[in-house]
Every structure is written in structure tokens, then in C-alpha cells.
Amino acid sequence: xxxxxxxxxxxxxxxxxxxxxxxxxxxxxxxxxxxxxxxxxxxxxxxxxxxxxxxxxxxxxxxxxxxxxxxxxxxxxxxxxxxxxxxxxxxxxxxxxxxxxxxxxxxxxxxxxxxxxxxxxxxxxxxxxxxxxxxxxxxxxxxxxxxxxxxxxxxxxxxxxxxxxxxxxxxxxxxxxxxxxxxxxxxxxxxxxxxxxxxxxxxxxxxxxxxxxxxxxxxxxxxxxxxxxxxxxxxxxxxxxxxxxxxxxxxxxxxxxxxxxxxxxxxxxxxxxxxxxxxxxxxxxxxxxxxxx
Amino acid sequence: xxxxxxxxxxxxxxxxxxxxxxxxxxxxxxxxxxxxxxxxxxxxxxxxxxxxxxxxxxxxxxxxxxxxxxxxxxxxxxxxxxxxxxxxxxxxxxxxxxxxxxxxxxxxxxxxxxxxxxxxxxxxxxxxxxxxxxxxxxxxxxxxxxxxxxxxxxxxxxxxxxxxxxxxxxxxxxxxxxxxxxxxxxxxxxxxxxxxxxxxxxxxxxxx
Numbered sequence: 001x002x003x004x005x006x007x008x009x010x011x012x013x014x015x016x017x018x019x020x021x022x023x024x025x026x027x028x029x030x031x032x033x034x035x036x037x038x039x040x041x042x043x044x045x046x047x048x049x050x051x052x053x054x055x056x057x058x059x060x061x062x063x064x065x066x067x068x069x070x071x072x073x074x075x076x077x078x079x080x081x082x083x084x085x086x087x088x089x090x091x092x093x094x095x096x097x098x099x100x101x102x103x104x105x106x107x108x109x110x111x112x113x114x115x116x117x118x119x120x121x122x123x124x125x126x127x128x129x130x131x132x133x134x135x136x137x138x139x140x141x142x143x144x145x146x147x148x149x150x151x152x153x154x155x156x157x158x159x160x161x162x163x164x165x166x167x168x169x170x171x172x173x174x175x176x177x178x179x180x181x182x183x184x185x186x187x188x189x190x191x192x193x194x195x196x197x198x199x200x201x202x203x204x205x206x207x208x209x210x211x212x213x214x215x216x217x218x219x220x221x222x223x224x225x226x227x228x229x230x231x232x233x234x235x236x237x238x239x240x241x242x243x244x245x246x247x248x249x250x251x252x253x254x255x256x257x258x259x260x261x262x263x264x265x266x267x268x269x270x271x272x273x274x275x276x277x278x279x280x281x282x283x284x285x286x287x288x289x290x291x292x293x
Numbered sequence: 294x295x296x297x298x299x300x301x302x303x304x305x306x307x308x309x310x311x312x313x314x315x316x317x318x319x320x321x322x323x324x325x326x327x328x329x330x331x332x333x334x335x336x337x338x339x340x341x342x343x344x345x346x347x348x349x350x351x352x353x354x355x356x357x358x359x360x361x362x363x364x365x366x367x368x369x370x371x372x373x374x375x376x377x378x379x380x381x382x383x384x385x386x387x388x389x390x391x392x393x394x395x396x397x398x399x400x401x402x403x404x405x406x407x408x409x410x411x412x413x414x415x416x417x418x419x420x421x422x423x424x425x426x427x428x429x430x431x432x433x434x435x436x437x438x439x440x441x442x443x444x445x446x447x448x449x450x451x452x453x454x455x456x457x458x459x460x461x462x463x464x465x466x467x468x469x470x471x472x473x474x475x476x477x478x479x480x481x482x483x484x485x486x487x488x489x490x491x492x493x494x495x496x497x498x499x500x501x
Binding site for chain 2: 057058059060061062064065068069072164167168171172175176216217219220223264266267268269
């Protein structure tokens with residue numbers, strides 16, 4: 001009996017060794033080929049790798065910064081301004097999912113900066129859902145972000161720090177995986193949402209700070225348009241959206257208050273007349289409806 | 294009995310030397326590079342403190358047989374001081390230069406706000422506060438040279454200069470030329486070696 005057991009054990013050890021060695025040999029074969037191709041360059045400190053170089057590079061402000069601008073402009077939280085979480089189910093194309101990932105990212109930051117943690121928690125979940133649809137799921141899976149968020153509800157500093165972690169991981173993931181096109185579209189969503197929240201407040205409030213806020217946001221519009229036009233896969237949805245943004249931006253630059261500043265517009269905050277702000281606000285609301293409906 | 298086999302399997306699995314060694318060779322140079330860049334980005338972000346992180350951008354470039362520049366645009370939309378943190382640890386070949394302007398390349402009257410040379414294997418920061426002062430100075434000098442404007446227009450322009458802001462920055466990475474390199478493989482085929490580098494920029498803003 002003891003001899004029989006010994007045979008079993010020996011046979012098992014042999015099989016286990018074969019399984020392990022086969023597994024480890026199969027796994028990196030393609031990678032080995034790649035390293036052979038590049039090993040010479042590595043020794044010379046000349047890295048010949050498959051990193052794509054872009055002709056146009058633009059670093060937009062983060063959704064968190066957009067939300068903090070709204071906060072600094074003394075804009076109180078208004079219920080119903082953000083995109084409904086339930087709308088997420090109707091975004092079936094990757095374009096809609098990507099742009100609304102940006103919209104929700106801005107809404108999430110807007111809720112957190114205004115201590116609306118219950119709402120923020122919902123926006124974090126929907127952001128995670130959108131992220132998984134557009135290939136960014138690993139960001140939300142790492143570091144138990146959702147759990148950490150829920151544990152810290154009520155503590156703005158801790159929650160903000162989690163939002164920054166998400167931002168950093170998103171930036172890293174986008175750069176490591178060369179997803180610049182995706183980031184331009186998602187940032188456009190955050191930008192439109194920031195303008196939407198700002199303009200809603202303008203319609204009921206004549207505060208000059210909010211008018212200035214609009215002019216701050218418009219500064220980057222041309223760069224966004226350039227970024228959107230540079231996206232490799234130009235779908236009809238994307239072309240329509242870019243044209244629509246261009247229409248809004250042209251209308252803004254044709255306003256009397258903007259025109260009279262001439263070249264100085266690049267360096268100054270422009271205070272719009274109330275009726276000018278309203279006409280631009282209406283265009284922005286239309287734009288926002290186009291992306292969230 | 295089954296427990297004994299599982300125990301044995303785990304022992305073999307953990308101590309199999311070929312498996313351990315394999316773990317080390319799994320990374321390709323490309324993957325190694327990405328990990329390195331991730332570390333550099335982390336350091337670059339750390340250098341922003343106590344400013345609040347806003348974003349980062351890694352610019353990859355290839356050395357060519359002539360000098361050329363790559364332009365990166367950043368938005369500094371808040372009326373705040375911004376800190377730019379550069380990490381050039383991803384440049385191990387010829388050092389590059391950095392020039393920061395208020396306008397893009399196509400404008401001949403753009404103002405040079407910051408300049409540095411010998412950028413390779415190092416880290417440094419700069420802030421927009423100093424750049425705004427430079428811009429104000431350049432604009433004041435430009436205004437002083439104008440003789441065909443009325444006094445009221447001059448006063449108006451002076452007022453604008455006093456309140457000037459930098460809403461965008463255009464960072465130019467100037468990449469020097471590099472001799473063309475070639476390699477010959479075992480079969481005697483000659484191919485060009487592309488020499489690349491990467492520079493990381495992180496941006497943060499004063500949140501007070």
C-alpha cells in the first residue's frame with residue numbers, strides 16, 4: 001500500500017512539473033520575438049517601440065478643475081442640472097458612451113464639490129458603468145475605488161482625493177494605451193456639461209462672474225474643435241457634434257462684447273451683456289441636449 | 294489524500310526555478326518602457342505639490358536628421374498660478390530645449406515666456422506667475438513703441454496689460470538633429486534605427 005502511494009506521488013509530481021514547464025514556455029513566445037527585434041536598440045538607449053507620435057497635442061483642464069471653477073464662481077448647487085443616471089441605458093454607441101462618460105465625470109465632480117455625496121455616489125457608479133463600456137474598466141477596478149468612496153462619504157477631502165486618484169489613473173491609462181482620441185471625446189463631454197451647468201445659472205442670475213466663467217471656458221473651444229477634427233475615426237455623430245460646437249463658438253466670437261476686445265480676447269476675461277449670455281446659453285443647452293439625449 | 298496532492302502541487306508550483314526565471318523575462322522592452330514612464334509620471338506629479346493636480350501629458354518624439362519642434366497646448370483657464378512640472382528622465386540621447394509662448398507657432402509676434410536648454414535626464418518646475426510678468430513687460434514695450442495711437446487708446450491698452458491673463462500656453466519641445474543610425478541583422482539586411490525620447494509634463498494649479 002505504501003509502495004502504491006509512492007508511485008502515485010511520483011506520477012503526480014511528474015505531471016505537475018510538465019504542466020508548469022509547458023505553461024511557462026507557451027506564454028511569452030510572442031514577447032520573446034519582440035524583444036529580439038528591439039534588444040539592440042535597448043542596449044544603445046535608443047528605444048524603438050510602437051509608440052505613436054501625435055502631431056497635435058492638447059492638454060485640456062480636467063473635469064475636476066471645471067467643477068472647481070463653477071464652485072469658485074459662487075454657483076450654488078442646483079438640483080436637476082446634471083444628466084440623469086437613468087439616461088445611461090440609452091447610450092448604445094461607443095461615441096455616446098464616451099462623451100457621456102465625460103458628462104458624468106463632470107457631474108460627479110460637481111456633486112462632490114457641493115457636498116452632495118448621495119448623488120455623487122450614484123454618479124461614481126454610472127461613471128464606472130460607462131468606463132467599462134468604453135474599455136476603461138480597469139481604472140475603477142483598481143484600489144477598491146468604489147468601496148473607498150463609500151467609506152469616506154461625508155468627508156469632502158477624502159472623497160476629492162479619490163476623485164484625483166481616478167483622474168490620475170485615467171490619464172495614465174489613456175497615455176499607456178494611446179487612447180488620446182477617446183480622451184478628446186470624453187473631455188468634450190465634460191466641457192459641454194460644465195458650460196451647461198454654468199449657463200443654467202446665467203439664465204436665472206445676472207452675476208458677472210458667471211459671464212466671465214463662460215469666457216474662460218470658451219478659450220479652449222477652438223482647441224477642442226481641432227482635437228475632435230484630428231480624431232482618426234470620424235463617425236457621423238462626431239462630425240455633427242464638432243460642427244455644432246463650431247457653430248456655438250463662432251456665434252460667441254461674433255458677439256459685440258467679444259468682438260470689441262479684438263486680439264485682447266486671448267488675454268482677458270470678457271464680460272458679456274445679459275442678452276448675449278442668454279443667446280449663447282440657449283445654444284449651449286441645445287448642444288448639451290444633443291449629446292445626452 | 295487529495296489535500297496531499299494539492300500541497301505537493303503548490304510546493305512544485307512555487308519553487309519551480311524555471312517558472313520564477315520566466316517571470317523576469319516576460320516583459321518586452323516596450324512594456325519595460327511603459328513601466329519606467331509610469332514611474333517618471335509619478336515623480337513628475339509629486340513635484341506639483343502643494344499645487345492641485347490637473348493633468349499630465351507624455352510627448353514622444355523621434356530624433357531626425359534636422360532640428361524640429363513639437364508643440365503642446367495647455368489650458369490655464371483659471372485666474373490662478375499654475376505650476377508646470379517637467380520630467381525628462383525618458384530622454385537618454387541628445388538633450389532637447391523647451392520654449393514656452395503665449396501663442397502658437399503660426400504667430401510671428403508671439404512672446405517667449407520661458408526658455409531652457411539641455412533638457413535630458415532631469416526634472417524641474419516653472420510657474421505661470423513669472424510668465425505673466427514677462428508677458429506684461431513684453432506688451433508694455435510693444436505699446437511704448439507705438440507712436441500712431443491716441444492718448445486715450447494708450448491708457449486703455451495699459452489697463453488691459455495690467456489685467457492680462459494667460460489662458461493658454463504653447464510649449465515647444467525643440468528636438469535637435471541626430472545622425473542617422475543603421476543596424477545590420479544576421480542575414481546582412483540593413484535597416485534604420487529610430488532613436489526616440491519621451492518628455493512628461495504635469496500641470497497643477499494653486500487651489501487657495
